[in-house]
Amino acid sequence: MHDLLVKNGAILTMDRHGTQIEKGSVLISEGRIAWCGPEKDQPADGASRELDAGGGLILPGLINSHTHAAMTLLRGLADDLPLETWLTDHIFPAEQNLTAEAVYWGSMLAALEMIRNGVTSFCDMYLFAPQAARAADQAGLRAVIGEVIYDFPSPSYGELENGFALTRELIRNYKDHPRITGAVMPHATYTCSPPLLEKAGQICGDLDADMNIHLAETKVETQGIVEKYGKRPLEHLKGLGLVNNRLWIDHGVDLNHQEIELLAEAGVRVAHCPESNMKLASGVAPLDEMLARGVAVGLGTDGCASNNDLDLLGEMDSCAKLHKAHKLDPTAAPAEKVLSLATSLGGRVFGHDDLGRIEPGALADLIVVDTDTPHMTPMYNPVSQLIYVARGSDVRHTVCHGKVLMQDRKFTELDEAEITAKALEYAVGLRG
Numbered sequence: 116m117h118d119l120l121v122k123n124g125a126i127l128t129m130d131r132h133g134t135q136i137e138k139g140s141v142l143i144s145e146g147r148i149a150w151c152g153p154e155k156d157q158p159a160d161g162a163s164r165e166l167d168a169g170g171g172l173i174l175p176g177l178i179n180s181h182t183h184a185a186m187t188l189l190r191g192l193a194d195d196l197p198l199e200t201w202l203t204d205h206i207f208p209a210e211q212n213l214t215a216e217a218v219y220w221g222s223m224l225a226a227l228e229m230i231r232n233g234v235t236s237f238c239d240m241y242l243f244a245p246q247a248a249r250a251a252d253q254a255g256l257r258a259v260i261g262e263v264i265y266d267f268p269s270p271s272y273g274e275l276e277n278g279f280a281l282t283r284e285l286i287r288n289y290k291d292h293p294r295i296t297g298a299v300m301p302h303a304t305y306t307c308s309p310p311l312l313e314k315a316g317q318i319c320g321d322l323d324a325d326m327n328i329h330l331a332e333t334k335v336e337t338q339g340i341v342e343k344y345g346k347r348p349l350e351h352l353k354g355l356g357l358v359n360n361r362l363w364i365d366h367g368v369d370l371n372h373q374e375i376e377l378l379a380e381a382g383v384r385v386a387h388c389p390e391s392n393m394k395l396a397s398g399v400a401p402l403d404e405m406l407a408r409g410v411a412v413g414l415g416t417d418g419c420a421s422n423n424d425l426d427l428l429g430e431m432d433s434c435a436k437l438h439k440a441h442k443l444d445p446t447a448a449p450a451e452k453v454l455s456l457a458t459s460l461g462g463r464v465f466g467h468d469d470l471g472r473i474e475p476g477a478l479a480d481l482i483v484v485d486t487d488t489p490h491m492t493p494m495y496n497p498v499s500q501l502i503y504v505a506r507g508s509d510v511r512h513t514v515c516h517g518k519v520l521m522q523d524r525k526f527t528e529l530d531e532a533e534i535t536a537k538a539l540e541y542a543v544g545l546r547g
């Protein structure tokens with residue numbers, strides 16, 4: 116007897132062959148996919164719970180490779196500004212008022228939004244990171260989480276030494292957790308000194324952990340680092356011995372050919388954040404070039420103050436269109452490739468070969484997207500429909516690690532009214 120059967124849907128497996136199964140079902144046991152295939156071939160050994168896909172699309176749960184979940188509390192606080200002004204004059208001051216409880220409720224609000232939008236995995240860099248981990252754990256989501264560290268005193272841990280200690284503790288506490296992993300997260304090269312970054316690298320080595328950092332987000336960032344250290348940001352990290360397969364960079368907009376080559380050779384992963392990059396006018400990341408060199412690229416929303424939502428279906432649409440417009444080439448960022456950024460390739464960014472695919476043995480994270488609505492009719496090509504038409508509001512069921520988190524758009528585990536009210540209460544307190 117299996118734990119869950121998801122039936123009556125067209126499956127986009129996102130496996131190595133891009134297999135699509137027209138009328139299929141998926142059997143899940145102990146958090147993993149036990150079987151998937153055409154309904155007519157379904158094994159007879161049944162499941163204790165069933166989910167009807169209602170003829171919709173069954174696909175892997177979406178993977179958000181870069182966000183700051185609790186920034187839901189700062190959604191719309193400051194818009195239409197360049198990154199430097201936005202961060203220095205608005206976001207950093209508001210974040211000085213953050214508390215552990217605010218981050219917990221902000222992260223829970225993000226969890227509601229992610230589950231509703233079909234996002235089952237996220238990588239989170241923020242203050243009071245244990246609260247984000249607590250929220251992800253309670254919400255049933257998969258996450259890589261780190262406490263942000265930078266040169267100035269943090270409202271979360273105070274002096275830097277405490278930030279390192281907190282990072283170590285977080286990584287150790289979640290070492291054996293089935294869904295949550297701790298990581299080392301220095302904010303950026305312009306907010307972290309070389310000794311801080313070296314120390315962060317040591318922790319990665321000691322605890323076998325990944326490092327996640329904002330890097331090469333704007334030309335202004337590059338200029339500043341060149342002026343300060345005589346090197347571009349990636350070269351600067353390389354000089355500190357940090358460019359290796361533990362590294363996962365956010366944005367990667369201002370990268371030249373040699374740098375893309377270096378990312379590929381070193382096995383560095385990249386979280387591409389098209390909507391945040393457009394909104395903050397940071398530029399356009401060299402997506403096609405990175406993919407052509409075999410760099411593992413995932414898709415990230417960034418935080419809700421620079422996006423301003425956590426809808427990866429909408430993000431995929433933006434991603435596909437941004438690169439076509441930028442390159443004056445309608446074949447750039449094709450739908451199938453863009454879907455892989457939020458599924459199978461995103462899984463590689465998370466360091467898992469068994470994430471972001473629907474195939475036997477893979478982690479049982481999947482979603483069902485409705486297709487029997489006017490705006491999804493007709494459907495010539497399911498992948499094209501997902502990227503260019505579907506939105507988070509079309510997600511009907513969300514399953515993570517074999518557990519149903521949303522059924523027929525109703526949360527199974529979380530109290531939506533309570534979380535929304537609490538988050539609002541804490542958001543009001545942040546404006547100072």
Ligand SMILES: CSC[C@H]1O[C@@H](n2cnc3c(O)ncnc32)[C@H](O)[C@@H]1O
Pocket residue numbers: 183198202206207210240241242263302303329332391417418421
């Ligand atoms: C304190 S946690 C992370 C830190 O990063 C800030 N942030 C959010 N989005 C961006 C971005 O695109 N580039 C750089 N920094 C960003 C966030 O507000 C937090 O302070």
Ligand SMILES: [Zn+2]
Pocket residue numbers: 181182183329365417418
């Ligand atoms: Zn960010």
